[in-house]
Amino acid sequence: xxxxxxxxxxxxxxxxxxxxxxxxxxxxxxxxxxxxxxxxxxxxxxxxxxxxxxxxxxxxxxxxxxxxxxxxxxxxxxxxxxxxxxxxxxxxxxxxxxxxxxxxxxxxxxxxxxxxxxxxxxxxxxxxxxxxxxxxxxxxxxxxxxxxxxxxxxxxxxxxxxxxxxxxxxxxxxxxxxxxxxxxxxxxxxxxxxxxxxxxxxxxxxxxxxxxxxxxxxxxxxxxxxxxxxxxxxxxxxxxxxxxxxxxxxxxxxxxxxxxxx
Numbered sequence: 723x724x725x726x727x728x729x730x731x732x733x734x735x736x737x738x739x740x741x742x743x744x745x746x747x748x749x750x751x752x753x754x755x756x757x758x759x760x761x762x763x764x765x766x767x768x769x770x771x772x773x774x775x776x777x778x779x780x781x782x783x784x785x786x787x788x789x790x791x792x793x794x795x796x797x798x799x800x801x802x803x804x805x806x807x808x809x810x811x812x813x814x815x816x817x818x819x820x821x822x823x824x825x826x827x828x829x830x831x832x833x834x835x836x837x838x839x840x841x842x843x844x845x846x847x848x849x850x851x852x853x854x855x856x857x858x859x860x861x862x863x864x865x866x867x868x869x870x871x872x873x874x875x876x877x878x879x880x881x882x883x884x885x886x887x888x889x890x891x892x893x894x895x896x897x898x899x900x901x902x903x904x905x906x907x908x909x910x911x912x913x914x915x916x917x918x919x920x921x922x923x924x925x926x927x928x929x930x931x932x933x934x935x936x937x938x939x940x941x942x943x944x945x946x947x948x949x950x951x952x953x954x955x956x957x958x959x960x961x962x963x964x965x966x967x968x969x970x971x972x973x974x975x976x977x978x979x980x981x982x983x984x
Contacts, residue, residue, distance in 0.1 A: 739949040743935050743956055745804055748927040750780025751846030752919055752972045753873065758787040758845070761871045764915035764976040765841070768792060768869075772840035775799060775863065777829050778847025782809030783927070788843060789818040797823045797839075799832070830859075837865045845873045846972060853895045853902065857909040857977075866981040870911065873972045874902060876918065882969040889962045890970070899973050911977035919972040929960050 744750065772794035776785045779798040782805070788796050798809045806824045813819040827833065829850055842864045848856035853874055860870050875896045890896050903913055936953055943949035 736948040736952065739943065739946075739952045741802075741804055742939065743932065743952055745781070745802070745808075746935060747931050748781065749783050750778075750805070751873075752924040752928055753784060753845050754923050754927065755783065755787045757873075757917075757919060757923055757974060758784045759791060760917065761915075761974045761976050762788070762791045765869050765871070766914065769794070769840055771795070773797070773838065774841040774843055775834070775839045777832075777842060777844040777860070778850065779809055780805050780845075780847070782812055784843065784845045785809050785822070786812055786816055786818060789813065789816075789821055793821075794840070795821050795823060797825060799825050799827050799829065801826065801828045832859070832863065834863050836862050837868075839864050839868060841869045841871065843871050848872045848874060849893055849895070853897075854905050854909060857906060857911065861909060861911075861979055864979050866979055868979050869914075870977045870979065871974065872977075873919070873974045875970060876902060876973045877970055878918065879969045883966060886962060886966045886969050889958075896970070902973070902975060906975060906977050910980045912980055914976045914978055916973055916975045919974070921967055921971075923972070924963055924967065929963060932956055933960060 770793060772792055774788055774792065774794055774796045776782075776788065776796055776798045779785050779800045782798055785796055785798045798806065800806055800809075803826050806826055810819065810822065810824055813822040829847065842860045844856070844860070848860075850856075851859055856872070857870065864870055875890070875893065877896060877898050899916060899918065903916065906913055936956055939949070940953060943953060
């Protein structure tokens with residue numbers, strides 16, 4: 723939930739302002755229902771009722787899409803109770819609550835039994851663990867032969883401008899798609915497919931509504947340091963993307979845990 727250049731709101735007041743911007747958006751990061759479906763379709767064979775863990779679910783747009791596209795149970799995990807409340811309410815409204823389970827947990831301290839899930843899903847959240855470390859953590863909880871699907875920040879061009887490098891400096895594991903594939907293979911996954919997000923996956927349900935929220939709050943929050951810091955970071959995040967989106971994006975990686983250690 724804390725992408726690069728976004729301040730970690732340690733104080734209660736900062737968290738309140740943060741959630742009023744980021745917590746109110748349709749998505750917690752780049753993505754779309756179409757891209758979630760595309761990733762699901764890359765999975766060659768699922769059990770009739772798969773058990774799926776959605777790690778860092780945020781407001782849960784992809785959680786609902788997983789419920790729609792499979793006949794299984796989805797366990798939505800996030801460390802923010804506010805996000806879990808949103809997921810639960812959305813699933814109830816969509817008539818999907820019967821196959822949803824929720825848990826408030828830190829993804830770095832998950833308490834599930836080993837090999838508990840047929841699929842582990844994580845859109846824009848694995849960076850909290852680090853890409854390679856996250857893949858190793860997920861490997862513990864997915865069944866042998868099970869699937870891991872993640873979206874992750876990637877470079878699209880070499881030699882990005884200094885402003886872009888500075889923006890991503892808090893996430894040193896951003897790398898090319900080719901480099902990410904090598905990491906996945908090193909972590910003993912088979913790569914089933916991957917694709918880069920189009921620009922509208924960043925704007926339609928993320929940056930466009932974020933800009934609207936910023937404008938709604940700008941005058942109201944004027945003179946409140948914690949609130950202005952959130953607005954400044956959000957505005958910077960959008961401006962970097964608008965100017966330099968040809969240098970970076972997210973990519974989806976659909977992987978299968980190998981059944982042995984070879």
